[in-house]
Amino acid sequence: MDIVITYVDGNDPLWREDYERCLNVPLLNKRYRDWGTLRYLFRGIEKYMPYIRNVYLVVSRESQLPSWISDKVIPVLHRDIIPSRLLPVFNSAAIEMFLHRIPGLDEEYIYFNDDIFPIMESRPEDFFRDGKAAVYMNCCLFAPNLYKKHTRNSDALAREAAGLQPSHIFLRPQHICAAMLRSSCAELYAKKEEQILSSVTPLREAHNLNQYLYSDYQFHCGRSFVKRISCKHISLAVKNSSDVRAQLENPTRKFMCVNDVDMSEERFLAERHQLLLAFSKHFPSESRFEK
Numbered sequence: 024m025d026i027v028i029t030y031v032d033g034n035d036p037l038w039r040e041d042y043e044r045c046l047n048v049p050l051l052n053k054r055y056r057d058w059g060t061l062r063y064l065f066r067g068i069e070k071y072m073p074y075i076r077n078v079y080l081v082v083s084r085e086s087q088l089p090s091w092i093s094d095k096v097i098p099v100l101h102r103d104i105i106p107s108r109l110l111p112v113f114n115s116a117a118i119e120m121f122l123h124r125i126p127g128l129d130e131e132y133i134y135f136n137d138d139i140f141p142i143m144e145s146r147p148e149d150f151f152r153d154g155k156a157a158v159y160m161n162c163c164l165f166a167p168n169l170y171k172k173h174t175r176n177s178d179a180l181a182r183e184a185a186g187l188q189p190s191h192i193f194l195r196p197q198h199i200c201a202a203m204l205r206s207s208c209a210e211l212y213a214k215k216e217e218q219i220l221s222s223v224t225p226l227r228e229a230h231n232l233n234q235y236l237y238s239d240y241q242f243h244c245g246r247s248f249v250k251r252i253s254c255k256h257i258s259l260a261v262k263n264s265s266d267v268r269a270q271l272e273n274p275t276r277k278f279m280c281v282n283d284v285d286m287s288e289e290r291f292l293a294e295r296h297q298l299l300l301a302f303s304k305h306f307p308s309e310s311r312f313e314k
Contacts, residue, residue: 154204
């Protein structure tokens, strides 16, 4: 199986020029801020997921690739998978619509955001069994924020593609790396290409879809098995770098998600420094993904 990671470095001046030229809106730092932790995601993959075949890093342009990335990482540019008329895109929900189009991607792949880290050993069976993909579904009725609106939109279209009746209740999968079947994604894309393409916008809007379109479709078609993937979610809105350090020193879950939030530049720099110290202590050795 393969891993696909989406990444953006908001400090890249060329990327910022693209953003400012195309969109007359302020840059949202919490969505594009670079914490410098990407290398520790790669180190976690090497240490705790040795069964992974290839790792693909999806970025908008060549300047987004970190200088320390080795040739063991396969770079994918947005133009390689997203129709040119839709570019540029700064919306992760939109980018997720096209990941299955990566050339050479394995049938079984795991999609990672760059804020999710393996911190304990996992097994292939945590993600795939007998041609099915793992998923843990919760149900929601209300969609008060943008994320839940995207999730509701995705479940509705997935139900339609699977031949099911509409429902007021929508699925909300666990916020963790997602196990995907490329053939199922391609099948859904072929069925609903027009709706998927019309949902794509440069920035997030209420009518967008997100990655759960594909996992919901797998679920509704009986191509999933229900399993909660072990993950510790740490939001920096209520936690800080000391909580990350404690989880790294005594992990209780196989994965950890560190969620960025709006904060002052002073706090960001202080938290980033402590975060990098904690990660470097837990992952002191370079991986094959680094030069």
